Amino acid sequence: MTPQQRRDELLDTGEQLFGEHPFDEVAMEDIAARAHVSRALMYHYFPTKGEFFAAIWKRAHDRLMGTVRMVATESVRAAVATGLGAHLDFYRAHAALVFIANRSTIATDPAVRGPIAEDMTALCDRILDACDASGHARELAAAALAGWVAFVREVALEWVLYERISREETMELAMAVLDATVGSRVDLAAAPARSG
Structure with missing residues (x-):
């Protein structure tokens, strides 16, 4: 097994364990045992549990970001709505990781x-x-977009973690705030100037 394959195997194992147990209940030794590797090897790849979780979260988020694109044939607003839908689907599919990254003791870790x-x-x-x-x-x-991202994160957490609102309501709230803040400063109805 190559170092990258071993690293991916450890990340897969950790993602599975964090999906089953709260962050504070999972020890690096648990992950090593589940992956059938030594503690030393586990710490070789990831010096701390925070760095290990950060690598899991970053990998999942990188996969998401790889799917979010500005499509030249639609408006910027429509492209943002499509990207928002992808983010919400990601939140639903990775609810345990989302909870850890936003509501656990590791949530404020710079890693x-x-x-x-x-x-x-x-x-x-x-x-x-x-x-x-x-x-x-x-x-x-x-500045408005930075605030919008924070708003979307909180509303999406409300939907995924507590289920007091629906996905559709989450989308409606997020897009209304986008229109009211960002849309008052730039033309979201225009076709994207550049694709990316």
């Missing part, structure tokens, strides 16, 4: 928050590029 914040910044930049936003309007829209 977990950092890569996702970078991905969200890149996604916001793609939206602003697609709107051909520049100057101060871009700065205002960027």
Whole structure:
């Protein structure tokens, strides 16, 4: 087995365990035992449990980000709605990981928050590029998008974790906030200026 294959196997095992148990109840030794490797090998690949979970979360999130694209034949708003739908489906499919990344003791760890914040910044930049936003309007829209991302995360958690609202209501709320904030600064109805 190559080092990358071994790493992927450990990540698969960890994802499975974190799907079955709360973060604080899973020890690195548990993961090593389930993967049939030594503790030393586990720590060779991942020095801390936080870094290990961060790698699982980043891998899952990278897969999601690989599916989110601006399509040149539709409006920026429609492309954002499509991307939002993909994010919601990701949240539903990875509910246990989403809970850990947002509501556990590891949620504020820079190893977990950092890569996702970078991905969200890149996604916001793609939206602003697609709107051909520049100057101060871009700065205002960027601030609005940052707030929108935080809003979407909280509303999506409300839907996935507590099921007090539906997926459709989650979409409606998120798109209404996008229109009211970002849409007041850039033209979301325009076709994307650049694909990405």
